[in-house]
Amino acid sequence: MTLPFAPKTPVYGGDYNPEQWDAGTVDEDIRLMREAGVNLVSLGIFSWARMEPEEGRYELDWLAELIDKLYANGIMVDLATGTASPPAWMAEKHPETLPVTAEGIRFGFGSRQQYCPSSPLYRRKAAELAGELAQRFGAHPGVVLWHIGNEYGCHIHECFCEECAAQFRIWLLEKHGSVDGINKVWGTDFWSQRYGTIDQITPPRAMPTFSNPGQMLDWRRFCNHQILGCLLGEREQIRKYSDRPVTTNFMGAFRWLDYREWARYMDVITDDSYPEPSDPASACEVAWQADLMRGLAGGKPWFLMEQTTSEVQWRTRNASKRPGQYALWSLERLAHGADGVLQFQWRQSIRGSETFHAGMVPHAGKKSATWHEVVELGSTLQKLGPVVGAPQEANVAIVLDWESEWATMSAVGPQDWSHFRLAREWHRTLWEQGITTDIVGTDADLSRYTVVIVPGVLIDYREFAQRASRAVERGTQLLVVTPTGLVTPELEALQGGYLGSLQALLGVSVTDLYGLTAGVYEHDPMGVPRVHTEESDARDNLVNRLSRAVEVPGAAHSMPLAIDRDELERARDRLMAVDSPKVSLRPGLRGQLWGERVAMVQPDVEVFATFAASGGAIDVAGLPALTRRAVGAGAAWYLATDADGFTRAVIWQLLAAYARVHPAFAGLPDGVEAQERGDFLFLLNHSDRVAELAGIMGKDLVSGGEATGHLVLPPRSGAVIDRR
Ligand code: GLA
Ligand code: ZN
Numbered sequence: 001m002t003l004p005f006a007p008k009t010p011v012y013g014g015d016y017n018p019e020q021w022d023a024g025t026v027d028e029d030i031r032l033m034r035e036a037g038v039n040l041v042s043l044g045i046f047s048w049a050r051m052e053p054e055e056g057r058y059e060l061d062w063l064a065e066l067i068d069k070l071y072a073n074g075i076m077v078d079l080a081t082g083t084a085s086p087p088a089w090m091a092e093k094h095p096e097t098l099p100v101t102a103e104g105i106r107f108g109f110g111s112r113q114q115y116c117p118s119s120p121l122y123r124r125k126a127a128e129l130a131g132e133l134a135q136r137f138g139a140h141p142g143v144v145l146w147h148i149g150n151e152y153g154c155h156i157h158e159c160f161c162e163e164c165a166a167q168f169r170i171w172l173l174e175k176h177g178s179v180d181g182i183n184k185v186w187g188t189d190f191w192s193q194r195y196g197t198i199d200q201i202t203p204p205r206a207m208p209t210f211s212n213p214g215q216m217l218d219w220r221r222f223c224n225h226q227i228l229g230c231l232l233g234e235r236e237q238i239r240k241y242s243d244r245p246v247t248t249n250f251m252g253a254f255r256w257l258d259y260r261e262w263a264r265y266m267d268v269i270t271d272d273s274y275p276e277p278s279d280p281a282s283a284c285e286v287a288w289q290a291d292l293m294r295g296l297a298g299g300k301p302w303f304l305m306e307q308t309t310s311e312v313q314w315r316t317r318n319a320s321k322r323p324g325q326y327a328l329w330s331l332e333r334l335a336h337g338a339d340g341v342l343q344f345q346w347r348q349s350i351r352g353s354e355t356f357h358a359g360m361v362p363h364a365g366k367k368s369a370t371w372h373e374v375v376e377l378g379s380t381l382q383k384l385g386p387v388v389g390a391p392q393e394a395n396v397a398i399v400l401d402w403e404s405e406w407a408t409m410s411a412v413g414p415q416d417w418s419h420f421r422l423a424r425e426w427h428r429t430l431w432e433q434g435i436t437t438d439i440v441g442t443d444a445d446l447s448r449y450t451v452v453i454v455p456g457v458l459i460d461y462r463e464f465a466q467r468a469s470r471a472v473e474r475g476t477q478l479l480v481v482t483p484t485g486l487v488t489p490e491l492e493a494l495q496g497g498y499l500g501s502l503q504a505l506l507g508v509s510v511t512d513l514y515g516l517t518a519g520v521y522e523h524d525p526m527g528v529p530r531v532h533t534e535e536s537d538a539r540d541n542l543v544n545r546l547s548r549a550v551e552v553p554g555a556a557h558s559m560p561l562a563i564d565r566d567e568l569e570r571a572r573d574r575l576m577a578v579d580s581p582k583v584s585l586r587p588g589l590r591g592q593l594w595g596e597r598v599a600m601v602q603p604d605v606e607v608f609a610t611f612a613a614s615g616g617a618i619d620v621a622g623l624p625a626l627t628r629r630a631v632g633a634g635a636a637w638y639l640a641t642d643a644d645g646f647t648r649a650v651i652w653q654l655l656a657a658y659a660r661v662h663p664a665f666a667g668l669p670d671g672v673e674a675q676e677r678g679d680f681l682f683l684l685n686h687s688d689r690v691a692e693l694a695g696i697m698g699k700d701l702v703s704g705g706e707a708t709g710h711l712v713l714p715p716r717s718g719a720v721i722d723r724r
Contacts, residue, residue, distance in 0.1 A: 037378025138242025591641025
């Protein structure tokens, strides 16, 4: 399967914002694009002010000329509807289109994305513009894709204006039926929040303290719905006049918008990804976002809509990519299922807010090292035609659920937590161990996977539990990590023991929450920065006669877990089919932040680890921390704490041993990632050292050389071995 516009080689190019340049520069741009091997550009993302300089007067000839020129030069266009940045006349004539903060401040004009997603005027004008463009260019052979809006929700993911309030009320009544229905679900009988009429309900504006959690959760859903509505309005107009596929650029695991829902309206999934180059785990961020996009695409190819060739300008400190890293991370996206990479932006601005954001053509032009890398990657991609459309198969899945992230954010307590953080950390564990992972929703067919990890899915879903049970029966190893199954989809706490519908399968229930270790936090639970050091505590305790006698296990930095090392070691040895590198158990296992009292509800539950009699969880010492229950051909595991990275790796190895899952390629030097995609083996050297690899046979599509057992990869470089 290939992208709907079936390119023969991976797509390559970038955002092209030609309104910044004179005609001569545009001609030079096209020459340079050809030199760099560019075959796709995103056009018009910020062009509304040029496309419709006055309300109702469209000027599209300049765009027509440009699309023709690009097409004549073999460059396809991802045509943007330009609606991410409404023009000045809209703010002037229709100030009610400007978004309002929770504090009631209406934003001004002069930046971008300054629109209220509920504004009927904005929506109508955006849809009309999309329609104009579709009528004019919808059948142009050079226009292969529609780019609706741009990074929806990036700056404005909620608006608190009167229009949004009115729409929120309508949405609430539709969902809950009546004001009483809303009162019930939100639990407004507490704190005297009961509403008498629908008009009393407002968005969760600035408040003295916590907003009602039910209101917050519905607000999250409503905001997602409103912003999606903007996209759908434009999409409908495009569909009237054009059959070209549509996309909008996602931003990885962007917590404010439920991309799983959005993905249903996309013909192609595209992503923007800007990992921090000064973080040693950035290549993992690349993999995480890519794996998520592959999942959202449902196995169909996706591509990267934006990355930077080097530094961005929007962090406080903007590290440059190291030599080779731009190409390496681009190859990494391909390794994880992408069929191309585009950059923001083609030519680096010389004025405006993004002047110091790198581009494909930097300020120094062809003299720059960046330009050299841009051309080099272009020529590499032209050699990777065979990879286009190749499928990627994973045996392991991590469940990611936007509603649970929202529920976690909306609930006041029980912990300052993020389901997405937990999911990302487990993904990292697998990535570090060389395992390819799918990121799936709670509606996924779990029996396709030998291992499924459920990292803190707060909401209890009956159907998900049923699907999980069937998968385990058929052989899946399912690992459920706390905090899972604490609330219903309407945020009502489960009674009679947490884990709800999963209790029967896991064989355990959670009777008491036992947290939190404070050591990892930089602020205390009241948000006050923690200034205590062990030294200051010791000095103060010379005089603190009363408090120095109080033990506070909850302030300990970790929760050691007691395991029978020999038994665990033997279990692993017995089960490991091949000798993939084993993590030593010496450093011991540890939980952090959170623990629970777990009770057995089935007799056949094995306990792999318990909370130890020291550290943060001493009050639950001896109680289960990691359990396993064999069911049918598989097993259901429960982890009652937030494991640190080392502990996650050990647990993973146990799961892998039972599931007999192996890395794509074992025995690689440190820093080298291997990913299989169809018949192609991607070998990516993320390290600063030359990597020598043994046992590699086949043609390397990147270098053109033939590997006959031995392959040398320079620092920050990659190879794509053709194994057909
Ligand atoms: C986002 C936007 C782009 C650009 C980049 C810069 O991804 O979509 O227009 O501003 O950030 O990193
Ligand atoms: Zn609004």
